[in-house]
Amino acid sequence: MTPRRRTSPVKEAPVHPIIVVPFESDTSPALLSRLGHLDVPERWHAVDRSAHAPHIVAVPGDEDDATDWTGAALVSARPGTAYLKIVDAVGDVQAAVAAVVAHARDQGLAQVKWEGWTASSEDAAAAGFNPLRAPLTPTDDATGPATGDATGLAPGDTAGPATGYVRWLHETMVxxxxxxxxxxxxxxxxxxxxxxxxxxxxxxxxxxxxxxxxxxxxxxxxxxxxxxxxxxxxxxxxxxxxxxxxxxxxxxxxxxxxxxxxxxxxxxxxxxxxxxxxxxxxxxxxxxxxxxxxxxxxxxxxxxxxxxxxxxxxxxxxxxxxxxxxxxxxxxxxxxxxxxxxxxxxxxxxxxxxxxxxxxxxxxxxxxxxxxxxxxxxxxxxxxxx
Structure with missing residues (x-):
């Protein structure tokens, strides 16, 4: 699929071109591995994220080559919600995260989150994110949904990141x-x-x-x-x-x-x-x-x-x-x-x-x-x- 290129104004950062492309099963691990964090493509493909509209938000290095990225982030979100979640940002992390924030603002969303698989607290703070409180349950103890005999579904086997970060895109305090x-x-x-x-x-x-x-x-x-x-x-x-x-x-x-x-x-x-x-x-x-x-x-x-x-x-x-x-x-x-x-x-x-x-x-x-x-x-x- 041909990437979609646009430019988004971001008040707190210089305007950068942004590439938004769907993340699919054949998204090239080699392309992503050039940006560092060799474990990242494996994690991105480890589960079927298709229900949460996964896409890559990237910053091009060469405006004449839409596949030459200096930074990229895998982004997803639950349907019907008002946030985007960065799974990982690779390459020029600050540029990639700024691109995601601009992308979220363009959609009128309330929030961007960032999973802490590869994000450092320093990078998160520099991008305007605050740390989330760590869960009181161990991250490998999450279980199946809701109402037991109403679901017929087995407990889940989630193992989430130990840390996470959030950036609100408005001035309301929550x-x-x-x-x-x-x-x-x-x-x-x-x-x-x-x-x-x-x-x-x-x-x-x-x-x-x-x-x-x-x-x-x-x-x-x-x-x-x-x-x-x-x-x-x-x-x-x-x-x-x-x-x-x-x-x-x-x-x-x-x-x-x-x-x-x-x-x-x-x-x-x-x-x-x-x-x-x-x-x-x-x-x-x-x-x-x-x-x-x-x-x-x-x-x-x-x-x-x-x-x-x-x-x-x-x-x-x-x-x-x-x-x-x-x-x-x-x-x-x-x-x-x-x-x-x-x-x-x-x-x-x-x-x-x-x-x-x-x-x-x-x-x-x-x-x-x-x-x-x-x-x-x-x-x-x-x-x-x-």
Whole structure:
């Protein structure tokens, strides 16, 4: 395919020509190896990244030869999101990264991330990137998605980089929670609740571990998934002084359509019991549709929103999955996703501080064949200095 050449204005750096070309299975390792880091082409081709629109952003050395590059970066991103991720930058690293930043600005994106496979902290700082907090789970412990018996998928085998970096492309400040990846198929709801409390300062990050993950899941589960009312009840029980509201715009059991009738019946009974418990302990169940504007307003009040989404757009399979909404930037909501897809080259760097475009998140949050919206909002508890 013929590379596409253009020039992008970048305020903080000189204007450079930029080449953008799709990254495909036959992208020449020899071409890339000339730029250094002989291990990089092997890593780039080690997984099928095609679901995340991989492409190379390069800086040409000779304007008459589109294949003569002085620097290049492999870039990808989850669909429906508002960021680009640099897997590696090779050759003239600073020029390549500046080209990616210009490329992201051209698309109106909120953020560029950089995986730390070959990036040094010095190079990242020089390019305007800040270090991401290291994940609290070991990078080789990431697991399969979301809702267990709803997915039928095996745990993943991701081994992400030990470090990662981020550069926001706007002046909005986004507070960074700790990152913790779920260690089972089915504990995403519990993990997002724990992350919300750690971000709020209600829970020490040191207490965010597998014991806490499984303990909260055990109180919230509808076997094996966590449905909205049961999750809200479990959060209130774990933190009695924390304001909790469940948002569920249907008055029926949910997340059961994948099961045979005999399996649906007893889980439906448990969901009805969760509603009784919610009434008993004072957890309101709001039956109104939770709009994206309402989510943004809640985040503006320093609340956290545990949001049930479908992974169809971001990962290619339509299963319900809990994410944590914790910040907003122009045009996007910032989430924590406790799961990453190793098979697509996805790592914790993608899943952490992830901006999702407003329209995309609105569509993702209309879940499954049931076409419902479920969420749990956790109120802000003012501290002594608030």
């Amino acid at each position: 507070s960074e929670p700790p990152y913790y990846g779920q260690t089972t198929h089915f504990t995403c709801g519990a993990v997002t609740a724990l992350l919300a409390q750690a971000h709020a300062g209600t829970l020490s990050p040191d207490a965010l571990d597998r014991r806490a993950e499984l303990t909260l899941w055990r109180d919230a589960t509808n076997f094996l998934a966590c449905e909205p009312v049961g999750l809200g009840v479990a959060v209130r029980r774990a933190w009695p002084s924390t304001p909790v509201t469940v948002h569920l715009d249907v008055d029926r059991p949910v997340m059961l359509d994948h099961l045979p009738d005999s399996e649906q019946e007893w889980r439906a009974l448990l969901q009805r019991e969760s509603r009784t418990q919610a009434a008993d302990i004072g957890v309101p169940v709001d039956a109104r549709h939770l709009s994206l504007a309402a989510i943004r307003a809640a985040l503006g009040r320093q609340e956290h929103v545990l949001l049930l989404v479908s992974l169809a757009a971001m990962q290619g399979f339509d299963v319900p999955h809990w994410v944590l909404c914790h910040g907003v930037v122009p045009g996007a909501v910032v989430i924590e996703d406790p799961w990453a897809s190793a098979a697509a080259g996805d790592t914790w760097v993608d899943a952490h501080l992830l901006p999702v475009a407003d329209a995309s998140l609105d569509e993702m949050a209309t879940v499954s064949a049931d076409r419902f919206r479920g969420a749990v909002s956790i109120g802000h508890v003012p501290g002594p200095s608030s």
